Amino acid sequence: MKALLNTEFKCLYCGRVHKIDIKEIIFGKIEQINEFIKKFFLIxxxxxxxxxxxxxxxxxxxxxxxxxxxxxxxxILKNKGEKRIIAKYEYFEKIEENIKDKNINLLLTVGTGSITDLGKLVGNRYQIPVMSFPTAPSMNGYTSPVSAYIKDGVKITVPVSPCKYIYVDDEIISNAPIELIKAGFADSLAKSFANADWKISSIILEEKFCQLPYQIVSKAEREYIDKGDLILKRDKEFIHNLMETLNLGGISMIIAGSSAPASGGEHLISHFLDMYAYQNNMEPFAYHGLQVGIGVYFCSLVYEKLKELNDLEISKKLNQKYIDYNEKEKVLTSLFNSSKELLKEIFKKKVNNVRKMKEKLVERWDDIKKTAFTMIYTPNEIKNFLNKGNCPTHLNEIVLDDALIHKILTLSRFIRDRITILDIADEIGLLDEIVKGYIKGNL
Ligand SMILES: [Zn+2]
Ligand SMILES: [Zn+2]
Known part of the structure; x- marks a missing residue:
């Protein structure tokens, strides 16, 4: 990890120059934080x-x-309407007031996802370095170069400078609420699938891809991925390794220059849930990472189904299938009334990418199978990892309405323009069938 910080290097995998502008990640005691900051800031x-x-x-x-x-x-942010602070734009103004024209030298965020995302956003706008003091190993945002928040009802992810310093006290993160530790564990399972989706998208749309993010996180992941049962025991070594992997996951986004290596189709399912809850003035269905874990299991089922197909079958299915995009768009925007216009824009971009995808898919299918499909875990493996960590695996554990589950799984592909496995499955006419089997409990 140390070798990756505060450095610029030519990549052995993709040949490009990667610059990682995080100065330091330190595991230390809370009591020593004053000394740590003195290394970088004047008294x-x-x-x-x-x-x-x-x-x-x-x-x-x-x-x-x-x-x-x-x-x-x-x-100290006070909740606006919801039980716990969520990353929504409304909080931004409050923080802004506290920062603006006050000659702040450092913004120290003490918290998890929402606090960190809000802090990064403000720090970025006012060019103030941000230091993060995580209170739980719940997601990878401490090191990531993006801020994800809800604005006008849509979950958006914008590029920001990552936190310059991260100070972790193992004692504090080990005592975090168990549900948050589980969430971090489940969120970390997205890595293989996000990278596979990114690989597919790069093959089809001829975009940049780098193998380094997948490599650095895979190595760290092996230390804990099948040991989820240690979460309940609050095992210090497990939690330390999880935190390190999450931080590497954030760094992998810096290397990629986007959220692609950490956020694929599985994250769209989670973002959709957040948007739906927000739109309907409900509490979030579950923590981000737990929702992602459910998304990971679903995506693993989709990959498993598509694995069986060869290019001839893909070609046949692609020609048969006709999706009524107008109808899809109508259903989608009817669910998110306040964000109609923004969603329509994203929808248009997605349909455009899908058109390009359909032109290349058959010819590139073999390549996709040889690369992306070798990066992921099977549904059984994922289920096993999640079960060991006592994390939910099926959407019906957090969403009670089957019709809504069907909508979530068939429409979430349209809330971001990047191509994922969900797009391919839908365009060859298999997504609906998979979703129905999943709801019936056959998968
Ligand atoms: Zn590279
Ligand atoms: Zn995540």
């Missing part, structure tokens, strides 16, 4: 500490006391 620098009610109690308050060599400006 009396102004530090804004961003927390919510919960993370203030977990660590924020303590950090505020420890940082006595600095001027502190704590900001």
């Amino acid at each position: 009396d620098s102004k530090i804004s500490i961003l927390c919510d009610n919960i993370t203030w109690e977990v660590a924020g308050k303590k950090i505020n006391n420890i940082l006595d060599d600095f001027e502190r400006v704590p900001l």
Whole structure:
């Protein structure tokens, strides 16, 4: 990990130059955080500490006391309507007020996904370096160069500078709520499938691809992936390895220059759930990572089904299938009334990419099978990993309405323009069939 930080190098895999502008990731004790920051910032620098009610109690308050060599400006976000803070644009203004024209030298986020994403977004806008103090190993956003949040009802992901410093206290993340540790574990399972989707997309649309993200995360993943039963025991070594892998997952996005190596079709399913909950003023169905884990299992079923096909069969199916895009768009936008226009734009781009995909798919199918299909786990393996970690595997564990499950799984492919396995399955007429089997419990 150390070798990857604060460096610029020519890649052995893709030949391009990758630049990773994270200065340091340190595992240390919370009590030493003042000394750590002194390495980089002058005494009396102004530090804004961003927390919510919960993370203030977990660590924020303590950090505020420890940082006595600095001027502190704590900001504890108060929930707006929902039980816990979610990354939505409405919170952005509140943080902005606390930062703007105040000569802040460092923005210290104390929390998990939402706090980190909001902090990165503000830091990016005001050119303030961000340091993250994770309170749970729940996702890979501490090191990722993107911020994902809900704006006008759509879950969007925008590029931002990653956190420059990450300070992890193993004791604190090991004591995080079990559901958050599970969520980080399940989120990390997306890696193979996201990389496979990225590989497919690069083969079809002739975009850049780099094998390095897949390589660095695969190595770290082997340390814990089949040991999910250690989550309940709060095993320190397991949780440490998980945190390291999540951080590598974020770095893999810096290398790729996009979220592609960590976010494929499985994430679209999770984003769709977040958008649906937001649109209907409901609490989120589950934590991000748990939703992703469910998406990973579903995508593994789709890959498994497509694995059996050869190029001739793909060609036949591609010619038979006709999708009524107008109808799809109508159903999709009717679910997200406040974000109609934005969704229509994305839809258009997706249909355009799909058109290109259909031109190349048959000719490139062998190549896809030889590469992308060798990167992933089987449905049995995924189910086993998730079960060991006591994580949900099926959507019906968090969504009770079968008709809604059908919509989620058949429409989520349209909320982002990148090509994934879900697009291929739908365009060859298999997605609907897979979804129906999945709902009936046959898969
Ligand atoms: Zn590369
Ligand atoms: Zn994720």
